[in-house]
Amino acid sequence: MPIVTIELTREGVTRQQKQELIKGATELISNVLNKDPGLTHVIIDEVDLDNWGVAGEQVSILRERGITADKK
Amino acid sequence: MPIVTIELTREGVTRQQKQELIKGATELISNVLNKDPGLTHVIIDEVDLDNWGVAGEQVSILRERGITADKK
Amino acid sequence: MPIVTIELTREGVTRQQKQELIKGATELISNVLNKDPGLTHVIIDEVDLDNWGVAGEQVSILRERGITADKK
Amino acid sequence: MPIVTIELTREGVTRQQKQELIKGATELISNVLNKDPGLTHVIIDEVDLDNWGVAGEQVSILRERGITADKK
Amino acid sequence: MPIVTIELTREGVTRQQKQELIKGATELISNVLNKDPGLTHVIIDEVDLDNWGVAGEQVSILRERGITADKK
Amino acid sequence: MPIVTIELTREGVTRQQKQELIKGATELISNVLNKDPGLTHVIIDEVDLDNWGVAGEQVSILRERGITADKK
Numbered sequence: 001m002p003i004v005t006i007e008l009t010r011e012g013v014t015r016q017q018k019q020e021l022i023k024g025a026t027e028l029i030s031n032v033l034n035k036d037p038g039l040t041h042v043i044i045d046e047v048d049l050d051n052w053g054v055a056g057e058q059v060s061i062l063r064e065r066g067i068t069a070d071k072k
Numbered sequence: 073m074p075i076v077t078i079e080l081t082r083e084g085v086t087r088q089q090k091q092e093l094i095k096g097a098t099e100l101i102s103n104v105l106n107k108d109p110g111l112t113h114v115i116i117d118e119v120d121l122d123n124w125g126v127a128g129e130q131v132s133i134l135r136e137r138g139i140t141a142d143k144k
Numbered sequence: 145m146p147i148v149t150i151e152l153t154r155e156g157v158t159r160q161q162k163q164e165l166i167k168g169a170t171e172l173i174s175n176v177l178n179k180d181p182g183l184t185h186v187i188i189d190e191v192d193l194d195n196w197g198v199a200g201e202q203v204s205i206l207r208e209r210g211i212t213a214d215k216k
Numbered sequence: 217m218p219i220v221t222i223e224l225t226r227e228g229v230t231r232q233q234k235q236e237l238i239k240g241a242t243e244l245i246s247n248v249l250n251k252d253p254g255l256t257h258v259i260i261d262e263v264d265l266d267n268w269g270v271a272g273e274q275v276s277i278l279r280e281r282g283i284t285a286d287k288k
Numbered sequence: 289m290p291i292v293t294i295e296l297t298r299e300g301v302t303r304q305q306k307q308e309l310i311k312g313a314t315e316l317i318s319n320v321l322n323k324d325p326g327l328t329h330v331i332i333d334e335v336d337l338d339n340w341g342v343a344g345e346q347v348s349i350l351r352e353r354g355i356t357a358d359k360k
Numbered sequence: 361m362p363i364v365t366i367e368l369t370r371e372g373v374t375r376q377q378k379q380e381l382i383k384g385a386t387e388l389i390s391n392v393l394n395k396d397p398g399l400t401h402v403i404i405d406e407v408d409l410d411n412w413g414v415a416g417e418q419v420s421i422l423r424e425r426g427i428t429a430d431k432k
Contacts, residue, residue, distance in 0.1 A: 003246040007259065047259055047260075047261075050231050050260075051261070052258070052260075053234075053235075053238030053241075053242065053257065053258040053259075053260065053261055054254075054256070054257050054258075055230070055242065055253055055255075055256070056239045056242035056243065056253050057235075057239075058234065058235050058238055061235070
């Protein structure tokens with residue numbers, strides 16, 4: 001019955017990546033909690049870069065400065 | 073003061089249906105909890121079919137296979 | 145597949161009232177959107193009076209002043 | 217580490233206003249809770265007027281009647 | 289920067305299981321989206337059985353009838 | 361009409377601090393968006409340290425290691 005919500009910035013996440021997130025989150029819940037995967041919901045919430053802030057700065061401005069959240 | 077959030081897939085819900093959801097949820101809260109309906113908020117959050125998954129599958133793929141959440 | 149979240153102040157809502165909210169919200173979704181009720185989830189989130197504010201005031205303080213959200 | 221989510225109606229909030237909300241919310245958390253502002257996230261969720269209801273009415277209908285949430 | 293929220297019923301999830309959910313969700317985001325894991329937050333929200341409903345029924349009542357969400 | 365939700369770790373936030381968060385968030389919305397403060401709701405959601413993770417680690421474990429989110 002779990003519900004997993006993934007909030008992330010809207011920066012070109014592909015349909016395939018979304019499917020991988022849905023599949024992966026469902027398997028994680030199933031493996032750790034022994035839950036029937038048929039009852040797990042996953043919702044992906046993409047947020048515009050102007051609408052997300054961290055450290056007091058809009059992410060859209062951080063990106064203009066070349067600051068990303070990517071792995072180094 | 074209650075806040076009701078309704079998350080559903082973005083599949084052509086009409087303005088009239090949204091108004092019925094808002095009216096119905098507000099009345100439900102008012103009837104069951106004896107709350108002043110003037111203080112109840114209802115928010116409808118429509119989620120793209122690529123962004124919702126159930127049982128590890130994107131709803132957009134389920135719909136392509138003819139699987140719906142409609143009443144039988 | 146819809147998910148209904150009801151946030152309200154923790155003020156003695158009974159188990160029976162919660163069941164009425166769950167049943168009523170599920171029927172509302174089913175009636176308005178023609179959705180299979182078996183797929184609808186309802187989550188009730190009770191919030192402590194110190195943790196909810198309206199008009200800049202903690203609800204716990206409003207209640208001490210005799211201000212409620214009940215129907216007149 | 218706090219996360220601040222601001223839900224509001226989609227009515228022409230500018231990029232500059234969003235930045236002011238992000239900056240202000242981050243400073244508020246930092247001042248009141250003594251939290252490192254670098255760890256605070258702010259998410260602004262703009263909701264279509266058809267998708268928000270108060271007192272059982274769609275906000276889009278309230279606006280057509282000239283009813284706003286602006287300061288008097 | 290992603291934020292993952294996992295809502296589940298409060299049914300004895302252990303501290304160790306929570307750590308596995310946190311670790312697994314963070315790795316999933318990192319692997320699929322190439323995000324710096326240091327910026328991912330995971331929040332687990334445990335919901336009382338009286339406060340969660342599915343198919344119009346309180347989960348606490350479903351459990352009393354022997355209906356679980358466990359894998360078969 | 362805005363709704364501000366503040367999620368933070370449950371680490372001894374006082375009633376007075378909660379009131380300051382409620383007052384400050386309401387004033388911020390009022391000042392930036394010119395909204396009637398009477399219509400703004402603020403909800404504070406305190407999350408147990410075992411139920412919040414960052415960088416793949418439970419906050420309860422980070423705290424045991426002496427890692428805080430406090431301002432330096």
